[in-house]
Amino acid sequence: MDNKNLIKASIMFGGGFLLFLALKSTATNSTAPTTSTSPSGTASFDSTPAPTQENAKIVMTAYSDALKAGEPPHVMTELNQEMMKEFGMRCYIDNSGQMVVCDVKGDTVLTK
DSSP: OHHHHHHHHHHHHHHHHHHHHHHHHHHHHHTSOOOOBOTTSSBOOTTOOOOOHHHHHHHHHHHHHHHHTTOOHHHHHHHHHHHHHHHSEEEEEOTTSOEEEEETTOOEEEEO
């Protein structure tokens, strides 16, 4: 009888502690500063890094490796979105079959 009460008390204490941790992390996350967005809800590209040749090569390599791996189009789109956030550039294949890396404005940075 005494062991059952001890087990129940341990479960209640453990559950309460887990609930406390969950609420604490939720409260911490809700007070975090929000990122700035433009009125249309899309991310602002004011904070993107300036395009460099080294970063353009990284973007092109990542895109070509994903193509070689046979990634579906939605994965390629997600990859370009991540590259745009991190490097301020995206990659695509143009009509002539060349791989092109361009910046936020659409200016070509690197072709291959």
